[in-house]
Amino acid sequence: MKTMKLISMGVCAAAAAVGLVSVLAAADATVTPSVYATGLEAPRGLRFGPDGYLYVAEAGTGGTNATTAKMCQQVPGPVGPYTGGLTGRISKVGRNHVVTTVASRFPSTMDAQGDLIGVADVAFLNGYLYAIVAGGGCSHGNPAHSTGVALVNRNTGQWAMIADIGAYLKTHPAKYESADDFEPDGTLYSLIAANGQLYTVEPNHGQVFSVTQAGVIQQVIDISASQGHIVPTSIAELNGDFYVGNLNLFPIDPQWARVQIISRSNDGADANAAPGFVNDQEGYHIVDSKAGFTTVVAVDFGPDGLLYVLELSDAAGYPTGGAGKVVRVTHSGEIEDVVTNLVVPTGMTFGPDGALYISNFGAIPAGAAPVGSGQILRAAVTPGW
Numbered sequence: 001m002k003t004m005k006l007i008s009m010g011v012c013a014a015a016a017a018v019g020l021v022s023v024l025a026a027a028d029a030t031v032t033p034s035v036y037a038t039g040l041e042a043p044r045g046l047r048f049g050p051d052g053y054l055y056v057a058e059a060g061t062g063g064t065n066a067t068t069a070k071m072c073q074q075v076p077g078p079v080g081p082y083t084g085g086l087t088g089r090i091s092k093v094g095r096n097h098v099v100t101t102v103a104s105r106f107p108s109t110m111d112a113q114g115d116l117i118g119v120a121d122v123a124f125l126n127g128y129l130y131a132i133v134a135g136g137g138c139s140h141g142n143p144a145h146s147t148g149v150a151l152v153n154r155n156t157g158q159w160a161m162i163a164d165i166g167a168y169l170k171t172h173p174a175k176y177e178s179a180d181d182f183e184p185d186g187t188l189y190s191l192i193a194a195n196g197q198l199y200t201v202e203p204n205h206g207q208v209f210s211v212t213q214a215g216v217i218q219q220v221i222d223i224s225a226s227q228g229h230i231v232p233t234s235i236a237e238l239n240g241d242f243y244v245g246n247l248n249l250f251p252i253d254p255q256w257a258r259v260q261i262i263s264r265s266n267d268g269a270d271a272n273a274a275p276g277f278v279n280d281q282e283g284y285h286i287v288d289s290k291a292g293f294t295t296v297v298a299v300d301f302g303p304d305g306l307l308y309v310l311e312l313s314d315a316a317g318y319p320t321g322g323a324g325k326v327v328r329v330t331h332s333g334e335i336e337d338v339v340t341n342l343v344v345p346t347g348m349t350f351g352p353d354g355a356l357y358i359s360n361f362g363a364i365p366a367g368a369a370p371v372g373s374g375q376i377l378r379a380a381v382t383p384g385w
Contacts, residue, residue, distance in 0.1 A: 029336045029384070033377035036357060037093045040374030043359035045121025045191065045298070045347040049129065049154070053092050054357060054376065055102065057131060057347070059118030060087035061371055062110025065141040072138035073184045077112060084109040084141025088118035090131055090152060093376065103157045106133055106150070109140035115363065121191035121347065122152075125198060125213065129154050130191065132200050137166045137185025147185045149198060149211045162215035165202070174205040175225035190298070194237040203231045203247060208262070208284075221262055221284045230258075236299045236307070240264065242284075245296030245309060251317050257296045259309060259329075260289040292335045293327070295319070298348045302356070304383035306330065308338065310348045310358065319344060319363075326356065328384050339379050356381050 042059035049055050063085015067074070074080050088106030091099050108118035118135040129152040136145035147166035152159040166185040183204040190201045198211040199220065206224030211217050223232050223244070231247040242262040264283050298310035308328045313319040324342030327335050339358065346362025356379045 029382070030338060030340055031379050031381055033339055033356075033358065033379035035375055036378040037097050037099050037376040038374075039099055039372055040091060040359075040376070041087070041089070041372060042116045042118065043346065043362055043374040043376065044119065045132070045189075046349050046357060046359055046376065047122050047124060048349065048351050049092075049124055050127055051154075052352065053094050054349075054351070055122050055129065056091045056093065056099075056359065056376065057119040057122050058089050058091060058374070059116040059120065059135070060085070060089060060106065060108030062108050062116055062118075062135075063087060063141065067138050067141055067143060071143065075111070075139050075183055076180055079111045079113060079115075079181055080139070082109045082111050082117075082140045084135065086142075086145075088133070088135055090119060090122060090129075092154075101157070102129075102154055103131075103152045103159050106131070106159070107135035107137075107140065107142040107145040107147075109135040109142060117187055120189045121200075123191045123193045123198060125193040125196075128213070130193075130198055131159070132188045132191040133161070134186065134188040136161075139184045147188060148217075149191070149200065149215070162213075163211045163217050165200070165209060165211075165217060168209070168217045169202065169205055169207075172207075172219055174207050174222050176228055177205060177224070178229040190234040192235055192237060194242075195240070199235055199237070199242070201232050201235050201244060203233045206230065206232055208232070208235065208242070208244065221286075223260070223286070226286060227260075232260075233297050234299045234310075236301055238301055241287075243299055243307060245293065245299045247295050247297065247312070252295055252313060252315065252319070254294045254314055254316055255292050257293040257311075258289045258291050259293060259296065259299060259307065260286050263287045290329065290333075297346055300348060300350060302328065302350055302381065302384070303354045306384045308348070308350075308356065309335075310345055312344060312346070324360075326358065326379070330384055332385075336384070338381055339377075342377075351378075354381070355379060 044057040086105040088108035089104040136147040146164040149163040208220040234245040248257045295312040313323040315323040324345040326339040344363040347359040
């Protein structure tokens with residue numbers, strides 16, 4: 001059984017599925033999104049900048065560069081081998097929804113099944129733009145480029161890696177790693193700014209890392225140590241706690257993915273840990289979780305204070321076009337649909353206008369999202385209860 005590669009978000013329901021232009025019943029919590037931007041190449045994470053414009057990470061289209069086992073450890077088949085190139089980029093949606101390139105020539109890579117990994121997310125910290133780059137590394141066909149956090153100059157388009165997380169993974173391995181789909185250079189995905197630094201999730205290894213603006217990397221928690229190979233993908237922060245969603249394994253078993261709450265105890269250690277259980281670095285540990293989700297690829301808190309969760313595909317088996325959706329957790333603990341009928345969605349964020357912005361058609365395989373067909377949707381979400 002193989003995990004979905006971080007964005008091996010392949011090919012491409014609670015409540016009845018509806019089309020993007022369907023008329024919805026008044027009592028239905030779902031909303032109909034509109035198309036905000038088009039022409040993107042495998043759009044992933046997105047964030048509004050201090051200038052009020054929307055910045056979008058694009059995984060790119062991979063390339064033709066290949067490496068061999070003599071050069072470095074390869075990703076096992078059927079996922080490997082990868083072929084890399086410098087086709088990843090970051091775009092900005094400006095006035096009148098015009099899309100322009102902010103920075104380009106980031107490492108991008110395509111696996112043997114046609115799935116893409118590249119620039120996975122963006123975040124702003126103290127006015128600076130940062131990107132999480134997952135397409136680098138020898139195993140991805142990009143030996144001259146690393147996997148990690150890049151600092152991006154929004155004015156000139158120049159960028160530089162400040163934290164080589166690919167190298168860090170090799171010296172700080174997770175407790176439990178899955179040999180049948182192991183990614184030596186990692187498949188970093190989500191990136192947020194919180195507590196004066198950056199935080200990112202590595203799904204294949206199952207670790208969460210912090211990165212300072214000076215590029216200092218530190219493991220926050222090794223989720224695999226207590227949860228095994230569950231493929232954590234996404235992270236949000238609220239009141240000092242982290243909320244981490246997981247993709248889970250394939251074939252998809254609906255409603256078995258979770259959002260876990262990771263907290264730091266006051267004394268820097270988990271006083272309630274059972275004998276033989278090692279506390280995570282800096283005292284972070286999983287204190288609670290909620291099941292009932294499917295293939296989680298993004299989490300965020302809305303203006304209404306509720307947790308919103310983006311699901312790649314809610315269908316059993318393998319990712320299905322039109323089965324992606326956004327759900328939220330109500331005050332009563334119920335999980336309700338907000339946006340449905342999405343096609344391999346891969347990222348979401350709330351805008352300064354309170355609306356939800358979603359990367360749709362986020363993956364290429366099998367014609368699910370042909371090159372350049374990626375789009376951003378805008379959904380005017382009604383506050384939950």
